[in-house]
Amino acid sequence: MLNLTTLISNNIxxxxxxxxxxxxxxxxxxxxxxxxxxxxxxxxNNTVHCILxxxxxxxxxxxxxxxxxxxxxxxxxxxxDKEVNFNSPxxxxxxxxxxxxxxxxxxxxxxVMENVILGDEITKGIKLDxxxxxxxxxxxxxxxxxxxxxxxxxxxISISAxxxxxxxxxxxxxSEILIxxxxxxxxxxxxxxxxFKIIREFKKSGxxxxxxxxxxxxxxxxxxxxxxxxRGKLVYEEDNTDNxxxxxxLSRAIVGESNISETGVKVKNISSFEIxxxxxxxxxxxxxxxxxxxxxxxxxxxxxxxxxxVEGNGxxxxxxxxTGIEKNFTGEYITKINNISLVPDDRLKKGMIKExxxxxxxxxxxxxxxxxxxNTLDKNSDEVIQNYDVRVSDKRAQxxxxxxxxxxxxxxxxxxxxxxxxxxxxxxxxxxxxxATVFIHSKIIEERNKGKSILLISADLDELLSLSDRLSxxxxxxxxxxxxxxxxxxxxxxxxxxxxxxxIIKPLYEQIxxxxxxITN
Amino acid sequence: MNRKSKxxxxxxxxxxxxxxxIFFLLILIIGKDPxxxxxxxxxxxxxxxxxxxxxxxxxxxxIICGCGLAVCFHASLFNIGAEGQLNAGSxxxxxxxxxxxxxxxxxxxxxxxxxxxxxxxxFGLIPAYIKVKKDVSEVIxxxxxNFIIIALVNFFLVDFFAVKSTMRTEKIxxxxxxxxxxxxxxxxxxxxxxxxxxxALIISLLTYIFIYKTKIGYKLRAVGxxxxxxxYIGIKTDKIxxxxxxxxxxxxxxxxxxxxxxxxxxxxxxxxxxxxxxxxAVALLAKNNPIGIxxxxxxxxxxxxxxxxxxxxxxxxxxxxxxxxxxxAILSTDRLVNKYYERKVG
Numbered sequence: 001m002l003n004l005t006t007l008i009s010n011n012i013x014x015x016x017x018x019x020x021x022x023x024x025x026x027x028x029x030x031x032x033x034x035x036x037x038x039x040x041x042x043x044x045n046n047t048v049h050c051i052l053x054x055x056x057x058x059x060x061x062x063x064x065x066x067x068x069x070x071x072x073x074x075x076x077x078x079x080x081d082k083e084v085n086f087n088s089p090x091x092x093x094x095x096x097x098x099x100x101x102x103x104x105x106x107x108x109x110x111x112v113m114e115n116v117i118l119g120d121e122i123t124k125g126i127k128l129d130x131x132x133x134x135x136x137x138x139x140x141x142x143x144x145x146x147x148x149x150x151x152x153x154x155x156x157i158s159i160s161a162x163x164x165x166x167x168x169x170x171x172x173x174x175s176e177i178l179i180x181x182x183x184x185x186x187x188x189x190x191x192x193x194x195x196f197k198i199i200r201e202f203k204k205s206g207x208x209x210x211x212x213x214x215x216x217x218x219x220x221x222x223x224x225x226x227x228x229x230x231r232g233k234l235v236y237e238e239d240n241t242d243n244x245x246x247x248x249x250l251s252r253a254i255v256g257e258s259n260i261s262e263t264g265v266k267v268k269n270i271s272s273f274e275i276x277x278x279x280x281x282x283x284x285x286x287x288x289x290x291x292x293x294x295x296x297x298x299x300x301x302x303x304x305x306x307x308x309x310v311e312g313n314g315x316x317x318x319x320x321x322x323t324g325i326e327k328n329f330t331g332e333y334i335t336k337i338n339n340i341s342l343v344p345d346d347r348l349k350k351g352m353i354k355e356x357x358x359x360x361x362x363x364x365x366x367x368x369x370x371x372x373x374x375n376t377l378d379k380n381s382d383e384v385i386q387n388y389d390v391r392v393s394d395k396r397a398q399x400x401x402x403x404x405x406x407x408x409x410x411x412x413x414x415x416x417x418x419x420x421x422x423x424x425x426x427x428x429x430x431x432x433x434x435x436a437t438v439f440i441h442s443k444i445i446e447e448r449n450k451g452k453s454i455l456l457i458s459a460d461l462d463e464l465l466s467l468s469d470r471l472s473x474x475x476x477x478x479x480x481x482x483x484x485x486x487x488x489x490x491x492x493x494x495x496x497x498x499x500x501x502x503x504i505i506k507p508l509y510e511q512i513x514x515x516x517x518x519i520t521n
Numbered sequence: 522m523n524r525k526s527k528x529x530x531x532x533x534x535x536x537x538x539x540x541x542x543i544f545f546l547l548i549l550i551i552g553k554d555p556x557x558x559x560x561x562x563x564x565x566x567x568x569x570x571x572x573x574x575x576x577x578x579x580x581x582x583x584i585i586c587g588c589g590l591a592v593c594f595h596a597s598l599f600n601i602g603a604e605g606q607l608n609a610g611s612x613x614x615x616x617x618x619x620x621x622x623x624x625x626x627x628x629x630x631x632x633x634x635x636x637x638x639x640x641x642x643x644f645g646l647i648p649a650y651i652k653v654k655k656d657v658s659e660v661i662x663x664x665x666x667n668f669i670i671i672a673l674v675n676f677f678l679v680d681f682f683a684v685k686s687t688m689r690t691e692k693i694x695x696x697x698x699x700x701x702x703x704x705x706x707x708x709x710x711x712x713x714x715x716x717x718x719x720x721a722l723i724i725s726l727l728t729y730i731f732i733y734k735t736k737i738g739y740k741l742r743a744v745g746x747x748x749x750x751x752x753y754i755g756i757k758t759d760k761i762x763x764x765x766x767x768x769x770x771x772x773x774x775x776x777x778x779x780x781x782x783x784x785x786x787x788x789x790x791x792x793x794x795x796x797x798x799x800x801x802a803v804a805l806l807a808k809n810n811p812i813g814i815x816x817x818x819x820x821x822x823x824x825x826x827x828x829x830x831x832x833x834x835x836x837x838x839x840x841x842x843x844x845x846x847x848x849x850a851i852l853s854t855d856r857l858v859n860k861y862y863e864r865k866v867g
Contacts, residue, residue, distance in 0.1 A: 323753070325752060325753065342753060344753050348750075349747070349749055349750060350749055350750050350753040351750060351753065351754075352747075352750060352754075353742075353743045353746045353747050353750060353751070354746070354747070355525075355746045356742075356743065356746070360739065363736070363739065364739065364740070364743055364751075364754050364756070365754055365755055369736060370735065370736045371734060371735060371736070372733075372734050372735065372736065372739060373734070398525070
């Protein structure tokens with residue numbers, strides 16, 4: 001492990017101006033999961049501050065705390081050097097904080113004008129004063145060069161125009177601190193340029209901008225300062241003077257330093273050449289948006305094939321295609337195996353019926369059981385509790401009442417017990433405690449050693465590196481590189497002690513980190 | 522008793538209690554003595570074999586229809602179309618009974634059941650199909666289908682099958698009628714209680730076993746709880762939705778046997794007296810548990826029959842108000858009690 005303090009560069013105070021936002025030791029937990037862990041971070045007035053990190057790193061949680069949507073469990077927050085305690089977004093808006101969410105909050109059937117004034121209408125008596133508002137809004141459009149037609153309905157305008165409407169909403173409310181949650185994810189490169197122009201305009205007029213993003217290139221262009229969150233902690237900060245950010249350091253900070261011994265699993269390779277599943281030239285469009293782009297993927301018997309990439313680059317679509325849930329794709333999907341096990345990425349939404357007990361969840365996929373008695377249910381749950389180390393006080397309790405780790409073990413148990421030849425694990429240890437993680441990893445290895453084909457999708461690079469036999473990097477719906485983890489150079493690292501490890505593994509992390517954000521050279 | 526059934530029990534008792542309270546206040550507002558009213562209901566319904574018999578007789582169609590709806594509700598399908606579905610099925614049952622009257626009675630009954638079941642089932646399948654293929658809410662389609670089906674039945678009945686200048690079919694043979702329970706238990710003398718009540722109990726038991734004990738019932742409930750997860754788990758959710766609608770609507774067709782085979786011997790337009798809607802409340806009150814539906818049906822039957830006995834003092838329509846209040850009470854106490862327990866636990 002590198003010493004984190006060396007990574008955190010000195011905080012150069014830009015000027016003696018006010019600090020726009022100051023977080024002091026902010027912590028927020030969801031159940032046992034720490035989403036924000038003792039974060040202290042200050043955002044200077046009149047700067048563009050980027051917050052980077054993987055999905056689930058805690059960026060959105062921190063911003064939601066700032067915007068009054070969540071209350072922190074502990075810690076303090078200051079706006080312009082005055083301590084605040086927000087109970088609702090309404091109070092944050094009063095302090096001139098505005099947020100553009102990843103999913104826009106617009107009413108499709110209202111016009112641009114109606115959307116902008118909604119909630120903050122200027123009135124004459126009980127009548128809307130549209131002409132008064134219109135004048136103000138038109139001035140704003142002029143000033144920031146937004147180019148919007150006030151009379152058009154939201155459903156008639158493009159996504160980038162909708163984003164401008166969201167921006168206009170904030171301006172209309174005189175917001176001084178503007179938060180953007182992954183604003184460029186929905187924009188084309190040209191539109192990104194345009195968006196940055198608007199951001200620069202904000203800076204000129206003295207506003208403070210907070211950007212949440214994944215894209216390092218953009219960060220280099222637009223930001224004044226960068227903070228990186230990982231697993232709820234602030235791990236890295238750097239000033240971007242003269243646009244000379246160290247992207248290598250940044251990407252490593254995002255995906256994390258290695259600590260492979262954590263999982264305690266020794267890799268044993270028995271991979272063969274027999275292919276159990278193949279995707280050839282797969283393309284998938286949803287609502288005319290390309291999700292999968294000429295994707296080629298081979299899954300061999302007895303291998304763990306890892307897929308890494310920033311979330312939303314086609315991971316879920318690959319799973320849906322392989323499991324047969326998504327059928328509207330072009331290209332070839334070749335396999336002789338009918339039944340495929342899936343541990344889905346979102347266990348509450350896709351993996352289980354939380355109102356059912358362990359036994360009831362187990363039999364859902366068991367075709368042999370036709371008539372259900374308490375006996376079969378108890379037998380099923382007893383087996384899982386014993387063989388998969390599930391910890392419960394009442395074996396008939398609803399699955400929803402168990403901890404995340406135990407729920408995940410039940411799902412893993414159900415999928416493994418089906419004894420299918422292909423298993424897909426999508427984020428198998430997300431939000432799962434360390435013991436359950438180790439257990440699930442050992443089960444995945446065990447299945448691989450039985451000669452099963454395993455597709456492992458994860459956002460956790462450590463997990464992927466320690467388990468995969470091959471590792472493919474997915475970017476924009478396409479696999480842009482596949483590493484053979486049994487390559488001599490890479491193989492060495494699995495036999496190294498963690499301390500020695502870092503020197504060899506650092507370049508690999510850096511390389512993968514760059515690939516994940518689309519830098520291929 | 523696990524937490525879930527505890528919550529259910531608390532919320533049901535709470536809603537019943539608040540309903541009684543509101544009923545009490547209503548009578549006070551009207552200017553009558555609530556205790557006198559309660560006493561009247563009690564003596565009329567519970568102190569004579571005739572009263573009990575009539576109450577059970579009135580509960581019969583509610584039990585059957587409620588069970589059909591429970592199947593749909595367990596799959597999270599809000600079927601508001603039972604009124605139409607059961608009229609179609611009951612009409613067909615009466616017609617088949619008339620046309621095939623030469624068959625021995627048990628066989629005839631069986632064929633009638635099957636035909637009615639299929640016809641009602643198909644009328645349930647149409648909204649399900651539209652929902653699955655085009656994602657149209659079943660609430661809208663089933664409501665509209667009530668009008669369509671009643672109009673269709675009206676047309677066929679009046680133009681082809683009705684006894685002149687009435688709205689009913691011919692009467693089936695006396696030999697083809699179900700026996701009255703008073704034949705074996707004289708205590709029910711004079712009441713219309715018949716073997717359809719026993720059939721209703723069997724239907725409720727079978728529905729219970731289907732929903733809670735069979736694999737397909739489990740899948741149906743899984744779909745109702747979480748359709749996305751069910752699809753990822755590998756359940757063919759579209760098929761389950763269509764099957765649940767077919768089965769649920771099919772069961773409602775049997776609602777008519779109480780009237781056709783047990784009471785009048787013919788199908789008459791309007792015989793159902795909005796059972797298809799009342800049964801929604803019945804199923805809701807029982808939390809869609811088919812055994813519970815027997816009891817909630819009895820409660821509604823008491824209100825129905827009790828309404829007649831208090832008609833001399835207060836308008837019997839007050840019982841419709843009470844039924845409405847029950848639904849509101851269940852829906853609101855449910856959330857209240859759930860929230861309370863959530864807070865208590867964590």
